[in-house]
Amino acid sequence: MDPSPDPTLRHRTDEVALTVLDPQGVPMTGTEVVVEQRSHAVGLGNIGFDQIPLANDELSGQAAAQAVELAALWLDLHNSATLPFYWGQFEPVRGRPDTRRLLRTARWFDDRGVRVKGHPLVWHTLTAPWLLDLPTAEVVEAQRARIRREVSDFSGVIDTWDAINEVVIMPVFDKEENGITRVAQELGRVGVIRLAFEEARATNPAATLLLNDFNLSADYEHLIEEVLEAGIQVDALGLQSHMHQGYWGEEKTLGILERFARFGLPLHLTETTLLSGDLMPPEIEDLNDYQVSHWPSTPQGEERQAHEVVRHYTTLLSHPSVESITYWGLSDHGAWLGAPVGLVRADGTPKPAYDALHGLVKGEWWLPPTSLRTDDAGQVTVSGWRGAYGVACAAGSGTFTLDGSGSAQVRVG
Template sequence: MPTASSTATTGSRRGLEHRWHEATLTVRGPGGEPLADAEVGLEQVRHAFAFGNIGFDFVGLANETSAPDHNVFGGAEPQEAAGLVDLWLDVFNTATLPFYWAGFEPMPGHPDTRRLLRTARWFRDRGVDLKGHPLVWHTLAPDWLAGLSDAEVETTLRARVTREVSDFAGLVDTWDPINEVVIMPVFDNEQATNAVTRLCRDIGRIPMVRLAFETAREANPSVRLVLNDFDLSTAYECLIEGVLEAGIAVDAIGLQTHMHQGYWGEERTLATLDRFARYGLPLHLTETTLLSGDLMPAHIEDLNDYQVPSWPSTPEGEARQADEVVRHYTTLLSHPAVEVINYWGLTDRGSWLGAPAGLVRADGTPKPAYHALRGLVKDEWWLSPTTWRTDAEGRLTVRGWAGDYLVRASGASTGFSLDPAQPAVEARLGRS
């Protein structure tokens, strides 16, 4: 049995030293006395780092409905989602909820607030943090918005942002208030230019960002707001610089990494992270995918243009995906600016573009990539239940990833948090 001079730790730390934190834990009894020379059990219960995934699969389940037409945001059908709950919760602690305006408010004045509130509470009851995505976006803007004048569109946008951020305050306190602004004023589709693009073209990108960000922050001053984009070219850097120079408060920079055309590799990934870390803001990897089937051809410029009748997961692709998931997550976490990694889809069922990008097959069985990621999150980067002995002052040195931990002794238990800003923590035992 390790003594107090030993250190509780686990897993490989190569390249991830900054993720491991050490603190002196003083364990006290119910009366406040140090629990000296005592056997104590330690275990981790939660990561502080946000290991995320979308929560679209569980909207129907949380609302106890099996009607397929309620699954407007994609993902598994409600009747299939029950079998995915444990798989999701065993790896992820942060969920992105869908607020795509066309699906959320198909008719003006009839938002899907009630169902999404139930879904948010369902996740929070299970200890999951939440993010809303997105509030202002040219894609999936409701058709009814197009008939309004620019002034009316702006007023309606502000009201929409205020409503959602206010209604979900305390449940969803992180948002993408606006999405993919780089392409917003030039976005076009088969129909007439949508109203969001039209307004952005009229007033400009930075005023659109200001509209979304400042309206959201007025609705909830404690909200965390992410500027998110798939275009990671210098155009995005120019946008970020313009937004910051304009005095718009941004809490994190969102980077989408849908790797449908192949894994980027460590060198390109780190170079991209360095480019955006120079702004001094946390980096959120908001939309991450790696395929377990055939890769999309390299000549495709817009991923949405690739349409195939069938896109299956394959044994060779699954082995490749598992290897790449480990490499990608390890590379991302090696960079100190990365605060969030959000994988875009647990399952292949209803996946974006029909791609085999899920960590679970369409039949609900986990792929090797799921097991590989879980092995990192809940094994290599996790402090498993272990017994230690305190010293004469009831102290023990604990080393692990930032997060929540549990200490047990003599039938009593209590929790404590490992935080890099706190080199010394105390845990006072109560009855379990």
């Protein structure tokens, strides 16, 4: 595949000669069939934090009804979910992890055909407070055990993890005292990354493990170089894109993708946001430092967000290295920093950005139910975005994929 960006998105599509077989395996000639898309191969995700209470039957009355409506909007647009494994929230008391609730939530998504990722296994922020009482050597062992436990307990349901998060800043982080920064200082950046990846890999050799960061400067590039030179197997690179200070634009976005695509690894845009209200002042260096009591979504901001989300997703997917895009928050309710980043307003109504993105994902980039007639060889030609498809006729139904193979067979029944 040509690694160069292609604004036509041709590399995301495929054409297959599909042979339709009857239940006995005989090609069905001259038969009317209906083909339709079931899912995208490319990851089009969002955080699944809001669905945790719903999946665990913790809601009732109006709150439950609203959660069901929000979940329906979520499921109609996304095919991958990120669930929170922030150590301080997951295990605030040592030995009492929130495994049951998160596992039930992960299965809730999995039952609905949604791929699930855990975020993160190692991070210095929101880490367990009780680590502060331990000497560094014991923190290291506690972190190793935490990785093995989570990767093992969730194996088969969550097999993709942000193995470690924001390592560029980790050893020099000074906003708050924490045990993991001490580990990073002791082992070095490459050493703590090795710890994360090797423990996770040993526990689940089939896992997809990401190195994730918000720092997209040359410092992250240099760190990746060091990690790969050290022989650490990284499956994908995570790039955060919180655009609280304004949309990057096509030129900047493609420039970033080109810089990180040179490593030959899939790129995951792990945390994407675009505002539908006032932008954060440009002089703010740490987004966490901007705190306002009220940060509303505005009609003008919503129209801007709708245009920008179409431009951004189209630009990202024009680059063949991009394998997944995760938007960071469906709703404004409880959004990070209180910012109006959601695709849905706090009252549960979709913003223009939701409709615009839906128009791409389930419109321009989607094959609706389409009637076709098989030829004398029992074949039809199917063209569309790569992903999973279904075929149905009077004799039954079956599934197939558009995956670049050029041909496929499906036995209906």
